[in-house]
Amino acid sequence: MRLNLHTDYALRLLMYLAQHGGQASVDEVAGVFGVSRHHLMKVAQQLTALGYLEARRGRGGGVSLARPAAEINVGAVVRALEPTGTFVECFDRQTNTCTIAGVCGLQGALNLALGDFLARLDGYTLAQLAPNPARFRAAIGLTVPQDQTAAG
Structure with a gap:
């Protein structure tokens, strides 16, 4: 079985946001994964409609998880x-x-x-998809605060 590209991008977006710990722009996530911004925007819209994401428009906007990663x-x-x-x-x-x-x-x-x-x-759960959070964050270019490196 092979997941379609839409599902693949959705899981990557959710994992990124789970490790990011806040709001991120679709442009930012598309750049990290080297994927189409347009396609990722459609994915984000569907995940928002399904209740997995919250979206804010305008300057300083972006997407964030609608509930904790451990509940997805x-x-x-x-x-x-x-x-x-x-x-x-x-x-x-x-x-x-x-x-x-x-x-x-x-x-x-x-x-x-x-x-x-x-x-x-x-x-x-989404929280379990990054068994080593520090390595995951490093792989996607997120800086890891000093106090989290020992725990992750």
Whole structure:
């Protein structure tokens, strides 16, 4: 399984904000990850609509987490952003044209695998995606206050 680019950017944006500890501009985050500002803006808008981010417009504006990183479930984020309902053609009864649908075991196997994948992600919060916060912050160019380096 491969996450779509939208979900990938969303998870990166959320992780950045979790480690940033405050508000950041979309331009700033796009620059850190070398991604399209336009695409990241769409991601930020969707995450805001879903209640994961708070956004402030204008000078000094930006985005921040709407709740603590420990309360944001990774599986829930992926479910909200990924079109897993039609993982393969036979998952959608209305548009399915597969001649072996219903008589092969692939649909059941893929359905179980997808469920296992999402269940595994359900075991993680956003806060757990940076097991070594100091190294994560250094990798994304955030300065780490002296008192946090020993803890992270």
